[in-house]
Amino acid sequence: MVTHRGASIRLARSRERVAVATAISGSPSRRLTLYQQAAATCPGLSWTVLAAIGKVETDHGRSPLPGVTSGTNGSGAMGPMQFIASTWAVYNPPGTKPGATPNVYDPADAIPAAARMLCAEGARDSRNLRGAIFAYNHADWYVNQVLAQAAKYAAPSTAAGGAPPNEAVAKAIAFARTTxxxxxxxxxxxxxxxxxxCSGLTRAAYAAAGITLERVAQDQYYSTPRLPPGTPIQPGDLVFFGTASNIHHVGLAVDATRMIEAPRPGVPVRLGPIRYPGNDFFGVTRPTAAR
Structure with a gap:
């Protein structure tokens, strides 16, 4: 049975898809679909990162500069995702038609190749997303620009009904994505x-939004507005794990089921489900709620 809320969520997501697709490409949603399908081949890689690279490199293939639709630019880069020949030779996927040679100028070939490269360089399971983007173009400014653009593409989808609930949440989530x-x-x-x-990350994210949090997870839980059990999780909520006297982990929700977290030694900052080893979910707070 389809509920009214379920129908509303699907309608909102449909509108969001159209809006993002329009921003990405003048054609309907083909380019967006290519980014989403390619990202799905690499667990932990968001389509927004692929789309951001496409935007930064060639404005999704719309740039009139040399090397985008034919030839190469001054650095030898080719196509909408700007591969050099040696890298393309490693990561190009099977052609879009049986027996066809992959075409670096065709986004249907170039975008999956970009996903393969990012995955191999550290994007899988968000192990080292910054490192993967750096491998794509060896410059810190480039990594920061791509992550900032990815955060803009992600912003409309951080809540089921559309935009984040307020500007502070949008800023906190955008900052967290850059990490x-x-x-x-x-x-x-x-x-x-x-x-x-974990708590250093959530503290830094909200500091970027102008909100000061306590330093450790236990203190963050007891000093921010707590939500009654069963309250739907919203983007920007802090989700905690442990017990009343030993809250040992906190993450920043990006929607009702996913969070950005600094998990534990050996595991870098990642985007994933709202869960933690031990299944000791404890509670939720909302730093932007009225006290």
Whole structure:
């Protein structure tokens, strides 16, 4: 049975898809579909990252510069995803037609190749997303630009009904997305320490939105507005794991089922389901709620 809420969510997602597709390409939703299908071949890789690379490199193939639709640019790069010949030779996928040679200028071939490269370089399971993007173009400014663009594409889909509930949440989630792939460092508050731990990440994300949180997960839970059990999780909520006297983990919800977290030693910042080893989910708070 289809509920009214379910129908409303699907309608909102349909509108969102049209809006994002229009922003990505003048043609209907083909380019968006290619990004989404290619990302699905690499667990942990968001289509928004592929789309952001397509945007930064060639404006989704719309750039009039040399090397986009034919030939090469001054660096030898080709096609909408800007491969050099040696990299294309490694990562090009099977052609779109049986027996056909993969075409670097065809987005149906180039976008899956980009996904294969990112996956091989660290994007799988969000192990090292920043490193994967850096391998694509060896510049820190490029990594930051791609992640910022990916956050813009992700913003409309962070809530089932459309945009994040408020600007502070949008900023916190956008910041958290830029940290995907950053190493886990116990006690880490960011680049100065070489990475984040769970509460260091959530604290930094909300600091980017102008909201100050306590430093450790236990204190964050008891100092932010707590939600009654069963309250639907919204983007921007903090989700906690442990017990009343030992809250040991916190993540930042991006929607009702997923969170960005700094999990544990050896596992970098990632986007994944709202769960943690031990299944000891404890509760939810909403830092932007009225106190």
């Amino acid at each position: 995907l792939g950053t190493p886990y460092v116990w006690g880490g508050d960011g680049p100065a320490e070489g990475g984040y731990d």
